[in-house]
Amino acid sequence: MITRSLTPDTFFANALPVLEEILYSTMEGYPDIIPLIANVRQGTGWGAQATEQTGVGPAVEIPEGASVSYDDILQGNATTFTFTKFGIGVIITEEMIDDEKYDQVGDIYRSLGEAMHHTRQTDFINNFNNGFTTAGYDGVSLFNTAHPLIRAGGTENNRPTTDADLSEASLRTALNDIASTLSHEGFRKYFRAKTVLVHTTNVYTAHELLMSDYRPGTANNDVNAFNIFGLSYMSSEYLTDTDSWYVLCDKNDHRIIWYDRKMPATKSFEDFDAGALKTKITSRWDTGHSSWYGTYGSTGAP
Numbered sequence: 001m002i003t004r005s006l007t008p009d010t011f012f013a014n015a016l017p018v019l020e021e022i023l024y025s026t027m028e029g030y031p032d033i034i035p036l037i038a039n040v041r042q043g044t045g046w047g048a049q050a051t052e053q054t055g056v057g058p059a060v061e062i063p064e065g066a067s068v069s070y071d072d073i074l075q076g077n078a079t080t081f082t083f084t085k086f087g088i089g090v091i092i093t094e095e096m097i098d099d100e101k102y103d104q105v106g107d108i109y110r111s112l113g114e115a116m117h118h119t120r121q122t123d124f125i126n127n128f129n130n131g132f133t134t135a136g137y138d139g140v141s142l143f144n145t146a147h148p149l150i151r152a153g154g155t156e157n158n159r160p161t162t163d164a165d166l167s168e169a170s171l172r173t174a175l176n177d178i179a180s181t182l183s184h185e186g187f188r189k190y191f192r193a194k195t196v197l198v199h200t201t202n203v204y205t206a207h208e209l210l211m212s213d214y215r216p217g218t219a220n221n222d223v224n225a226f227n228i229f230g231l232s233y234m235s236s237e238y239l240t241d242t243d244s245w246y247v248l249c250d251k252n253d254h255r256i257i258w259y260d261r262k263m264p265a266t267k268s269f270e271d272f273d274a275g276a277l278k279t280k281i282t283s284r285w286d287t288g289h290s291s292w293y294g295t296y297g298s299t300g301a302p
Contacts, residue, residue: 016277019109020266023281026113027264033236034124034258037197038287039251043083043261050255050290052076052137054151054184076150076184079137079290083261086123087282088115094275112281116264124287125238127256128197128246132159132299142289143246143297152186158292163299166198166205166245168216174247174296175229181293191253191294196233197246206233206245243300254294258287 034040041048056071090108097105131142138147146155157177164170174193181189198206208216210231215222248254261284268279289295 015105016268019105019279020268022106023109023113023266024264026110027117028113030114030117030121032117033121033234033238036234037195037248038124038256038258039254040258040260043081043259043284043286045083047080047082047286048259049078049080050257051078052150052184052291057151057185058187074150074184077137077139079288081257081259081286081288083259083284083286085262085282085284086116086119087280088112089278089280092277092279109279112266112279116281116283120264120283120285121236121238123285124258125236127287127289128244128297129238129240131246131297132244136289136292138292142292142295144292147292149182149186150184152182152184156182158296160298163302165243165301166196166202166209166298168209170298171196171209171226171247174298178247178249178296183293189253189293191249193229193231193247193296194250195248196231197239197248198233198235199239199242199244200235200237201242202245203233203235206235241299245298245300247296249294254289255291256287256289256295258285260285 053076054074056073060069062068090112092105092108127142132144133141136142140146140148143159145157145159145161147158148155158181160170160173160177164173178191178193181191183189196206196210210226210233212224213227214220215224248256262282264281264283266279266281268277270277
């Protein structure tokens, strides 16, 4: 007797929406640090460019009856963002459906969501992982002791002279350095730190430093002075150096950028001859920085 069974084409047609939901819900179920830290922008075209520029110099005294002086805006270095395509695909075979390996099929689609999430997080956090070694738009790394000032001349730092592990003393140094940052014109920037970023294994130190009512690491009842800043912390497993730590100001004050040109999207195609379903997920983005201002980083103790 011939019996009617679930054919692959019927399975593909009926199950594909469920499988895609498994993929997207998996990807969205993981913590996404990108919108918490980055200035997220919607990209168009092939890419984008950002050029740093100065403001005017200080106001000058004008004698009675004299004309006001007009100053020039100086252009700095440009940063180019190029939207790159990323993707990965899988093939579900007819034999998998014949053998009723439905759980395996679901796991395969979960892995697609995990892969895209992993790639996006890794690429973004590499702004920090490579921030001490890769030269940026101004010729030095994102975290450096010698960022050139375009108008005022000289340099500024957003990294300690001697790298140190996260501690009460090193965090005080970071906050003082941030508060005394000079602009390209030589003016005070009045930055205020907002977020401390650490590796997951360093959250215990960050929590003790920032969340204690009293001064951490002592038996005294001194208040925790870090509380006046209203600092919070977040962590990422994607930081490759477990000792490294970073301080970020408000998003309006820093220019670590994430461009989404195309959000993650799936396409599926049934290969009739092979008896298989091909599914791919692709996305286009770029990330980087167009200014070092509003950031601070340390690799930890040498």
